[in-house]
Amino acid sequence: MTEPVPEALSELTRDLLEVRDRRNREAFGRLFDHFAPRLKAMMLRGGLRDGTAEDVVQDVMLAVWHKAWQFDPHRADAAGWVYAIARNRRIDMARRRPLAQPEEMPELESLEPDAAQILALRQEAGHLAEALSRLAPDQAEALRAAYFDDLPHSRISEMTGLPLGTIKSRIRLGLDRLRHELRKIAP
Amino acid sequence: MTEINHHIPDDVLDTYRAGTLPHAFAVVVAAHLSLCDECRARIEAADMIGGVLLNGAEGVALRAGARDRMMAALDAPPPPPLPRGSGVFPAPVMAELGGQPPKWRMLGGGIRQQILSADREGSLRLLYIPPGRAVPEHGHRGMELTLVLQGSFSDSEGAFHRGDVEAAHDAIDHQPIAGAGAPCICLAATDAPLRFHALVPRLLQPIFRI
Numbered sequence: 001m002t003e004p005v006p007e008a009l010s011e012l013t014r015d016l017l018e019v020r021d022r023r024n025r026e027a028f029g030r031l032f033d034h035f036a037p038r039l040k041a042m043m044l045r046g047g048l049r050d051g052t053a054e055d056v057v058q059d060v061m062l063a064v065w066h067k068a069w070q071f072d073p074h075r076a077d078a079a080g081w082v083y084a085i086a087r088n089r090r091i092d093m094a095r096r097r098p099l100a101q102p103e104e105m106p107e108l109e110s111l112e113p114d115a116a117q118i119l120a121l122r123q124e125a126g127h128l129a130e131a132l133s134r135l136a137p138d139q140a141e142a143l144r145a146a147y148f149d150d151l152p153h154s155r156i157s158e159m160t161g162l163p164l165g166t167i168k169s170r171i172r173l174g175l176d177r178l179r180h181e182l183r184k185i186a187p
Numbered sequence: 188m189t190e191i192n193h194h195i196p197d198d199v200l201d202t203y204r205a206g207t208l209p210h211a212f213a214v215v216v217a218a219h220l221s222l223c224d225e226c227r228a229r230i231e232a233a234d235m236i237g238g239v240l241l242n243g244a245e246g247v248a249l250r251a252g253a254r255d256r257m258m259a260a261l262d263a264p265p266p267p268p269l270p271r272g273s274g275v276f277p278a279p280v281m282a283e284l285g286g287q288p289p290k291w292r293m294l295g296g297g298i299r300q301q302i303l304s305a306d307r308e309g310s311l312r313l314l315y316i317p318p319g320r321a322v323p324e325h326g327h328r329g330m331e332l333t334l335v336l337q338g339s340f341s342d343s344e345g346a347f348h349r350g351d352v353e354a355a356h357d358a359i360d361h362q363p364i365a366g367a368g369a370p371c372i373c374l375a376a377t378d379a380p381l382r383f384h385a386l387v388p389r390l391l392q393p394i395f396r397i
């Protein structure tokens with residue numbers, strides 16, 4: 001695995017790459033300190049009891065440790081990637097059988113880290129956080145409800161109206177561009 | 188990755204992401220995601236919003252000792268890897284097949300199928316259609332999601348190649364015809380038994396389970 005591009009990475013993403021590439025426990029500890037209390041908040045909002053919520057947080061963070069080899073900073077930032085694991089974990093608790101999962105991505109060993117693309121992804125997350133911070137409180141709350149409380153996704157736009165559409169198209173455009181860049185280096 | 192022109196509709200993808208899509212359809216979505224970078228990125232985009240919200244959330248303190256328990260758990264052996272794809276079948280389809288090649292049942296006219304799962308919420312099967320053959324014309328009650336894994340078919344909605352998904356709702360009466368070249372193999376989920384107009388009389392449908 002080649003060296004990542006430090007200046008383009010958030011601290012969280014850098015720690016996740018440390019876990020991926022060097023099984024670095026200190027870095028994992030920092031990820032735990034950051035994400036575990038937030039994941040617990042997410043699980044409590046989703047209606048879990050305190051004890052169960054903590055068990056799920058442990059499951060999710062353990063999956064972060066074991067699945068780190070799948071993390072690709074060209075496609076996701078650390079927070080989005082951890083969120084996806086938490087989302088899937090919660091889904092499987094509610095289903096009779098686990099939700100079918102796509103094929104795991106092959107490791108991109110030959111791929112040189114592309115600083116520009118990683119940076120663009122980080123900026124996109126920054127723009128997104130900014131856009132979210134500008135939402136009216138009730139809209140922000142509706143969005144949090146949709147992402148944290150297991151509401152059907154189709155209700156998000158109903159609840160938030162235009163801003164979510166704007167956010168979605170913005171993030172879609174951003175990722176379209178990133179994907180296009182990825183194709184150029186990994187056809 | 189091949190060029191894919193027909194993707195998972197927004198509402199289906201959202202329902203998959205929310206985890207409420209019935210199993211048969213979820214397998215088709217997961218199989219498409221295994222082949223389609225674009226739809227995978229659509230999910231990653233939504234998860235990026237989730238990640239921003241997660242980062243911005245106010246944490247709730249964990250119980251004493253949670254961190255030590257976590258660090259001690261890291262030494263446990265990792266879970267076994269998920270089954271991998273094989274040939275034209277992506278990993279989620281191989282999982283349904285139990286890691287074995289399909290065991291086809293002849294349906295007549297060279298058409299074969301294997302039912303992978305069937306319950307009240309929907310049924311999932313693999314279909315094998317020789318080149319140039321028509322799948323008997325059928326209408327739908329409810330919804331059908333069909334993913335091409337090999338070869339191609341075309342119908343009134345267009346041409347569908349490997350990776351393409353056709354979502355047919357109520358009322359669409361279509362007659363897919365397999366393209367020339369390799370036999371068409373597709374993965375199809377339905378939430379209601381198909382109504383065939385020909386080939387198999389409706390009375391026989393429960394026997395053939397199509």
Ligand SMILES: [Zn+2]
Binds near residue numbers: 191224227
């Ligand atoms: Zn797609």
